[in-house]
Amino acid sequence: MSADLRCVIVAVDGSEESMGALRWAFENLKLRSSAPDSTDGTFIVLHVQPPPTIAAGLSPGPIPFGGPSDLEVPAFTAAIESHQRRITAAILDHASRICSEYKVNVETKVVIGDPKEKICEVAENLHADLLVMGSRAFGPIKRMFLGSVSNYCTNHVECPVIIVKDKKRGSSA
Numbered sequence: 393m394s395a396d397l398r399c400v401i402v403a404v405d406g407s408e409e410s411m412g413a414l415r416w417a418f419e420n421l422k423l424r425s426s427a428p429d430s431t432d433g434t435f436i437v438l439h440v441q442p443p444p445t446i447a448a449g450l451s452p453g454p455i456p457f458g459g460p461s462d463l464e465v466p467a468f469t470a471a472i473e474s475h476q477r478r479i480t481a482a483i484l485d486h487a488s489r490i491c492s493e494y495k496v497n498v499e500t501k502v503v504i505g506d507p508k509e510k511i512c513e514v515a516e517n518l519h520a521d522l523l524v525m526g527s528r529a530f531g532p533i534k535r536m537f538l539g540s541v542s543n544y545c546t547n548h549v550e551c552p553v554i555i556v557k558d559k560k561r562g563s564s565a
Contacts, residue, residue, distance in 0.1 A: 409526030
């Protein structure tokens with residue numbers, strides 16, 4: 393696929409589906425620059441790290457079981473943040489190994505927050521020409537309770553979105 397693509401964001405979450413979308417982008421998209429003497433466009437490998445409260449499944453700030461609600465537990469929050477940084481580093485390391493197989497200009501970006509909202513925000517702020525995502529292929533029940541990041545992004549992001557489905561699974565996003 394060839395177009396005037398200068399900024400393509402590929403969202404990765406560590407799943408094989410997202411890494412498959414990264415490979416698909418490198419194999420199927422050619423980036424260009426609008427100026428004849430400038431460098432080619434850039435692939436942005438984007439990872440959204442959930443904040444500690446989402447990662448823990450609760451608000452780690454207050455002491456549980458009747459403790460003061462405005463007192464934070466710094467050690468708990470710090471442990472979650474440290475764990476999240478290790479996960480992010482592993483995800484970016486995996487993506488980096490894939491990137492090294494291809495001769496493309498790649499930048500990585502990590503943001504913290506709700507993935508669906510942050511992906512749209514980054515796409516808007518970087519004036520992305522295209523967003524590429526993998527599909528986890530949740531069934532309708534799971535999607536109803538968990539939501540679909542790709543579905544949210546297709547409805548809220550300004551640029552076109554390509555959702556790469558895993559050929560082996562053959563299900564829809």
